Amino acid sequence: MQFFSMNILERYIGKTILSAIFLTLFMLIGLGAIIKFVEEFRDVGRGSYDGLKAAYYTFLTIPRDIETFFRLRHYLAHYSV
Numbered sequence: 001m002q003f004f005s006m007n008i009l010e011r012y013i014g015k016t017i018l019s020a021i022f023l024t025l026f027m028l029i030g031l032g033a034i035i036k037f038v039e040e041f042r043d044v045g046r047g048s049y050d051g052l053k054a055a056y057y058t059f060l061t062i063p064r065d066i067e068t069f070f071r072l073r074h075y076l077a078h079y080s081v
Contacts, residue, residue, distance in 0.1 A: 021073075025073075028065075028069050032065050032069075033059075033065070040054035040057055
């Protein structure tokens, strides 16, 4: 049964596509986190809100951004065909 049999070219293409997807995802997440942190930094000093809480909030919103970017990638790939 050669269902799981992959040749070298198929593995290379799959690895290249996955690495491009994750590289793009990490770049978008990083850029989004920087922008979100700068936006949150505007509120630093109001009450007990400090830079550490702004960084913590930014860190906690990253999973939601990952889901949003993956969903956006899916829609773009689906409707561009």
